Amino acid sequence: MNAINFQLPKCPSFALPPVAGCRRPKFVVASALPSPSKAQVKKPSHIQVTHSMPPEKVEIFKSMEGWAEDNLLIHLKPVEKCWQPQDFLPDPASDGFHDQVEELRKRAKEIPDDYLVVLVGDMITEDALPTYQTFLNTFDSVRDETGASSTPWAVWTRAWTAEENRHGDLLNKYLYLSGRVDMKQVEKTVQYLIGSGMYVKTENNPYLGFIYTSFQERATFVSHRNTARQAKAHGDINLAQICGTIASDEKRHETAYTKIVEKLFEIDPDTTMLAFADIMKKKILMPAHLMHDGRDDSLFHHFSAVGQRLGVYTVGDYADVLEHLVATWKVENITGLSVDGEKAQDYVCKLSPSIRRLGEKAREMAKNAPKIPFSWIYDREVQL
Numbered sequence: 001m002n003a004i005n006f007q008l009p010k011c012p013s014f015a016l017p018p019v020a021g022c023r024r025p026k027f028v029v030a031s032a033l034p035s036p037s038k039a040q041v042k043k044p045s046h047i048q049v050t051h052s053m054p055p056e057k058v059e060i061f062k063s064m065e066g067w068a069e070d071n072l073l074i075h076l077k078p079v080e081k082c083w084q085p086q087d088f089l090p091d092p093a094s095d096g097f098h099d100q101v102e103e104l105r106k107r108a109k110e111i112p113d114d115y116l117v118v119l120v121g122d123m124i125t126e127d128a129l130p131t132y133q134t135f136l137n138t139f140d141s142v143r144d145e146t147g148a149s150s151t152p153w154a155v156w157t158r159a160w161t162a163e164e165n166r167h168g169d170l171l172n173k174y175l176y177l178s179g180r181v182d183m184k185q186v187e188k189t190v191q192y193l194i195g196s197g198m199y200v201k202t203e204n205n206p207y208l209g210f211i212y213t214s215f216q217e218r219a220t221f222v223s224h225r226n227t228a229r230q231a232k233a234h235g236d237i238n239l240a241q242i243c244g245t246i247a248s249d250e251k252r253h254e255t256a257y258t259k260i261v262e263k264l265f266e267i268d269p270d271t272t273m274l275a276f277a278d279i280m281k282k283k284i285l286m287p288a289h290l291m292h293d294g295r296d297d298s299l300f301h302h303f304s305a306v307g308q309r310l311g312v313y314t315v316g317d318y319a320d321v322l323e324h325l326v327a328t329w330k331v332e333n334i335t336g337l338s339v340d341g342e343k344a345q346d347y348v349c350k351l352s353p354s355i356r357r358l359g360e361k362a363r364e365m366a367k368n369a370p371k372i373p374f375s376w377i378y379d380r381e382v383q384l
Contacts, residue, residue: 052203053140060268061141061153061206067263068152075256076159085170088242090177101177107236108178113374113382115230116180118312120376121303122223123175124186125288126168126246128193132287133161135198136213139206160253167246174242185375189293196290201282207275210260211325215284217254218321221247223313230310258328269334270341276331277344280322280351293375302372305384309366315359319352326352 090100111119136157137143144154175181202208228243264272291300307313326332332349369384 048199049201049203051140051205053205053207057207057268057271058141060264064263064267065152068156068260071259071263072156072256073152073159075252075259076156076163077252079162082163083166083245085166085173088170088238088245089173104174104177104238105179107238108180110235111178111180111231111239112234113377113380114306114310115227115234116377117303117374117382118307118310119171119227120175120181120186121288121291121300121307122227123168123171124189124193124291125220125286126164127172127190128198128288129161129165129168130194131197132164133157135200135202135287136160136209138204139202139209140204142206156256160256163249163253167249170242170246174239181376182378185293189291189299189376192292192294193288193290196292198285198287198290200285200287200289202279205275207264207272208279210257210264211272211276211279212284214254214257214261214325215279215321216287217250217257218324219284219286219313219317221250221254222317222321223307224250226312230312258325261325262329265329265331265334269336270338273331273334273337273341273344273348277347280348284318295375296372302374302384305366305369306382308362309369309384315355315362319355319359322348322355323352 090097090104094100142151142153144151144157146154149155172186175186176183200212202212224243224247228240228247231237231243232240261272261276286300286304289300291303293299296302304313308315326349331345334345337345366384371381371383373379373381
C-alpha cells in the first residue's frame with residue numbers, strides 16, 4: 001500500500017481541540033454588536049458539497065433495513081427503563097426542595113471557573129439537539145421521509161434524539177440551580193448555535209455520516225467521562241454521577257453507530273474505506289463549531305482550548321478515538337480493496353502519530369496561553 005502524506009495544519013481547525021494562543025482572541029463591545037435586523041448567526045464560508053453518494057449505493061441501505069431492525073434498534077432503551085433528569089435533581093414537590101437546592105449550590109461553589117466553562121460548553125453542545133436530528137435527516141436513503149416513518153433508520157433517529165434530549169436538559173437545570181453561571185448568556189449562546197446549524201462535510205452521504213457519528217459519539221463519551229472524573233475530584237459527587245450517566249448513554253450510542261460502519265465494511269469495503277479516509281482528511285468537525293454568544297467571535301476555539309488544557313478533551317483523545325475505530329473495524333485487516341482503497345487504508349492506519357505530534361505542540365503553546373473573559377461566567381477571566 002502506498003503512503004499518503006499528511007501535513008499538519010499551521011493552526012488547528014475545529015477538527016481538533018485547538019492550540020491555545022494560536023490566534024488572537026477577538027471581542028467586540030456591546031455597542032458594536034449587529035442590530036437585531038441583521039443576521040445573528042454564523043455561516044460556513046466555504047462551498048458546500050451535497051449528495052455525493054452514487055445513486056447505485058441507495059439500494060445498499062435499503063437492503064440493510066432488516067439488519068438495522070435486528071442490530072441497531074436493540075441499542076435503544078424503553079422510556080420506562082431510562083433515567084430522567086429529575087432523578088438527579090432536587091424534587092420541586094418536596095418539602096425539602098429549598099434545602100436540596102442549597103446543598104447543590106454549596107457543592108457547586110467549590111467548582112473552579114475553568115471547569116465551569118467546559119461544563120457550560122458541553123451543555124450548550126447537547127442543547128443544540130434540534131440541529132443534530134436535522135443533520136441525521138440529511139443522509140440520503142436513511143432519512144425520516146415523513147417525520148414518523150416506520151423504517152428502522154427513521155425509528156433510530158427519532159429515538160436516539162429522544163434519549164439525547166435528556167442530556168442537555170439535565171445539565172441545563174443543574175447549571176441553573178447552581179447559581180454559578182450567567183444563564184441568559186448561556187441561553188443566548190444556545191439560540192445562536194441552533195440558528196447557525198452545523199456543516200461537517202458529510203455531503204448527505206451516509207457512508208461519511210455514520211463514520212462521523214461513530215467518531216463523534218466516542219469523543220463525546222470521552223469528554224463526559226472526563227468531566228465526571230474532574231467533578232468528583234472537585235468534591236461534587238452528584239455532578240460526577242450526572243456526567244458519568246450521560247457518558248454511559250454516549251457509549252451505548254457509539255456502539256450502535258460503529259456497528260453500522262462495521263456492516264458497511266463487510267458489504268462494501270472499498271467505498272467505506274474511501275469514506276473513512278475522506279472524513280479524516282477533512283478532519284472531524286465538532287457539532288458546535290459555529291458556537292457564538294454575541295460577543296466572542298472565537299468562542300468555540302476558546303472553550304475547546306480550556307478543555308484541552310484541563311484534559312477534558314485533547315488532541316491525544318482525538319488520536320485515541322481514531323485508533324479505537326481503526327481497531328474496532330479491523331481496518332488493517334481488510335482485503336480486496338482497489339488501489340485507491342489501499343491508499344485510503346494506509347492513510348487512516350498511519351494517521352494517529354501525526355495527530356499526536358500536533359498534541360505535543362498544543363501542550364507547549366498552552367503554557368503561554370492568555371486569560372480571556374467568558375460571558376457565561378459573568379466575564380470572569382479563564383486561562384486558555
